[in-house]
Ligand SMILES: Nc1ncnc2c1ncn2[C@@H]1O[C@H](COP(=O)(O)OP(=O)(O)OP(=O)(O)O)[C@@H](O)[C@H]1O
Ligand SMILES: Cc1ncc(C[n+]2csc(CCOP(=O)(O)O)c2C)c(N)n1
Ligand SMILES: [Mg+2]
Ligand SMILES: [Mg+2]
């Protein structure tokens with residue numbers, strides 16, 4: 001069915017179903033001039049937004065609407081996770097080309113609702129407009145964090161260890177496989193493509209680490225870029241050890257096919273949505289042993305010195321690591 005058969009308001013009715021998964025804090029959801037929300041007492045309110053643009057962030061020939069909806073929410077939850085918070089509510093704005101079908105929008109929302117259900121996030125509003133060219137999808141998300149647990153990029157201290165959750169570079173290699181096409185013939189490809197199309201925000205990890213870390217950031221633009229953000233915000237030197245950067249076996253296999261170094265995907269690829277944080281060694285030692293801490297890798301240390309990042313190779317040689325990564329205007 002064409003969108004014009006349903007109209008803007010018919011479309012909103014279709015969207016409205018199953019958007020509130022935790023009603024206690026929603027006084028007014030979809031359907032009024034604004035949402036009205038009840039904040040939890042003594043919590044800081046977090047607010048973040050990230051936008052996805054067709055041909056810049058996604059290609060509709062290689063992503064399904066469901067996956068696109070899932071990812072649009074995931075990248076936003078990732079920013080709340082990076083602050084050590086719990087995501088609560090989101091609003092979703094859509095600019096839709098006129099030829100978009102109703103089923104497309106329904107599937108897009110199914111993807112969004114699925115990840116919102118998994119993380120107990122309410123969709124409390126949005127905006128729907130037409131776009132003369134290309135689809136635009138913007139999400140804004142609120143979150144909450146106890147003041148003492150708030151994580152910033154600026155809290156890294158000399159002596160801290162630099163640690164990441166999960167593996168790096170999978171998403172960028174997945175994107176290159178999608179661009180190359182015929183990726184289904186490679187057994188290692190599915191996991192990488194999945195990392196790219198439906199990244200998993202590290203909300204549980206962020207909540208656990210919030211009580212222990214000194215600084216935190218999520219990896220949207222690549223390790224080189226995010227490590228430089230922490231260095232600049234904290235005015236410290238970040239020393240990373242090349243050999244310690246967690247690279248998956250799938251990434252290593254893909255990099256041979258794609259003709260690029262696995263390490264470069266991790267350093268400059270981006271869209272991993274893992275967490276990069278710094279923590280005092282004594283605190284890292286007392287973290288509880290669980291599924292989250294099993295996935296942590298120490299990749300470096302914070303040292304005194306001018307703000308910047310250096311990468312130490314296997315032979316001990318150090319080089320400066322520029323904040324090269326995905327740059328919209330670079
Ligand atoms: N157009 C804008 N107006 C006001 N603030 C902005 C604008 N764009 C970005 N910012 C702010 O700049 C800071 C850095 O934004 P940035 O988008 O780089 O962070 P991020 O979301 O962590 O990264 P990514 O977009 O790669 O996921 C944030 O505080 C963000 O709110
Ligand atoms: C079709 C297509 N082309 C290129 C990319 C790669 N890409 C786009 S934005 C971005 C950084 C994070 O975005 P932002 O900084 O806006 O949050 C990256 C790595 C993609 N995902 N899809
Ligand atoms: Mg952003
Ligand atoms: Mg971020």
Ligand SMILES: [Mg+2]
Nearest residue numbers: 050075079220
């Ligand atoms: Mg972001």
